[in-house]
Amino acid sequence: xxxxxxxxxxxxxxxxxxxxxxxxxxxxxxxxxxxxxxxxxxxxxxxxxxxxxxxxxxxxxxxxxxxxxxxxxxxxxxxxxxxxxxxxxxxxxxxxxxxxxxxxxxxxxxxxxxxxxxxxxxxxxxxxxxxxxxxxxxxxxxxxxxxxxxxxxxxxxxxxxxxxxxxxxxxxxxxxxxxxxxxxxxxxxxxxxxxxxxxxxxxxxxxxxxxxxxxxxxxxxxxxxxxxxxxxxxxxxxxxxxxxxxxxxxxxxxxxxxxxxxxxxxxxxxxxxxxxxxxxxxxxxxxxx
Numbered sequence: 001x002x003x004x005x006x007x008x009x010x011x012x013x014x015x016x017x018x019x020x021x022x023x024x025x026x027x028x029x030x031x032x033x034x035x036x037x038x039x040x041x042x043x044x045x046x047x048x049x050x051x052x053x054x055x056x057x058x059x060x061x062x063x064x065x066x067x068x069x070x071x072x073x074x075x076x077x078x079x080x081x082x083x084x085x086x087x088x089x090x091x092x093x094x095x096x097x098x099x100x101x102x103x104x105x106x107x108x109x110x111x112x113x114x115x116x117x118x119x120x121x122x123x124x125x126x127x128x129x130x131x132x133x134x135x136x137x138x139x140x141x142x143x144x145x146x147x148x149x150x151x152x153x154x155x156x157x158x159x160x161x162x163x164x165x166x167x168x169x170x171x172x173x174x175x176x177x178x179x180x181x182x183x184x185x186x187x188x189x190x191x192x193x194x195x196x197x198x199x200x201x202x203x204x205x206x207x208x209x210x211x212x213x214x215x216x217x218x219x220x221x222x223x224x225x226x227x228x229x230x231x232x233x234x235x236x237x238x239x240x241x242x243x244x245x246x247x248x249x250x251x252x253x254x255x256x257x258x259x260x261x262x263x264x265x266x267x268x269x270x271x272x273x274x275x276x277x278x279x280x281x282x283x284x285x286x287x288x289x
Contacts, residue, residue: 007127007263008057009120010048011137012064012108016097018138018155019043020090029089032280037089041097042281048101049287050160051136051153052265059131059263062101063119064110071113072247079247082194096279103275104267107258114254117142121252124150131260141190144181144250146170175207183216186245197244198237205230216245 020040023030029037052060072079086094098108109119120142124133128149135142138155146152146165154163167178176184187206189197201209209230213219223231234241267288276284 005058005130005260006055006132006134007059007061007123007260008051008055008265009123009133009135010051010060010062010106011116011120011135011139011142012044012062012097012101013116014138014155015047015136016040016044016090016093019047020087020093024087024089036092036096036279038093038096038279038281040090040093041100041279042284044097045100045281045284046159046287047136047155048104049284051162053287053289054160054162055134055153057134057265059127059260060104060106060265061123061258061263062098062106062108063116063123064098064108065116066110066112066114069113070115071251072115075246076195076243078194080193082191100275100279103272104265105271106265107262109256109258111254111256114251118251118254119256121145121250122254122256123258125252126257127260141185141193141248142250143170143174144178144248145252146178146181176210180210180215182245182249183210185248186216186241189244190248193247195244195247196237196240198233198241200233201230216241 020043022043023039028039030039030042031037068080101108109123110116111119117139120135124135124145127133128147133150135145135150135152136155137152140154142152143165146167148167152165154165155161156163170176170178184203184206185197187197187201187209188203189195209219213222219234223234226234269288272288273285
């Protein structure tokens with residue numbers, strides 16, 4: 001297997017939500033003649049093709065959340081409990097976007113009970129020994145997967161605006177190694193996923209503790225050398241600290257697989273343009289090489 005091959009693993013929901021909300025804020029839902037809103041899917045395709053043209057992967061796979069119930073909500077029912085129902089204009093676009101991805105002959109991967117991140121982590125580990133892996137997302141949780149063979153690309157505002165993480169860049173920007181990322185999230189919590197971590201410990205303190213003691217185990221073994229305030233906060237929230245770590249950790253043994261043959265990226269131009277015509281998409285043809 002050639003090592004100059006690259007697999008692009010796409011966090012489908014991250015791209016769809018970003019695309020939807022960037023136009024929905026101004027009430028622009030791109031409703032076509034069949035009455036179907038398509039703004040999220042149109043923006044998704046633009047994000048996807050911009051990334052394909054930028055990174056030139058040989059293989060592409062798209063991963064999806066499959067409903068809000070996962071092993072994490074079983075562990076902690078409040079997990080992501082702060083998120084409301086999706087807007088009605090977005091609901092029909094969940095199935096539509098997968099249909100469009102299939103028109104590119106890109107595999108759609110997801111499994112009930114797990115998040116897209118878990119599928120991405122599982123596939124990244126399956127591919128990384130023979131391929132370079134690039135993960136495209138808007139979600140910093142996935143930085144824990146960064147390693148010498150896996151780069152994480154975080155979408156910034158607009159199209160084609162990326163923050164690219166490899167291990168050295170993560171250390172430079174965040175002051176921690178990829179394997180410390182889970183412990184960082186466990187200590188500081190995650191308001192967007194609705195788990196608290198240790199109350200009163202923010203990112204700055206968490207990074208400082210991890211650079212001093214390496215891990216949660218290291219911190220707990222050295223509680224006596226912590227300031228009184230930090231020690232009492234950790235002791236009071238010990239149970240939540242351990243639970244938050246389980247919630248933060250990406251599960252990389254999900255029973256999903258996708259062969260490299262299935263993931264090989266070749267566009268059937270006529271098929272894709274037919275789908276664009278069906279959905280009344282304008283301005284995307286030029287992004288197809």
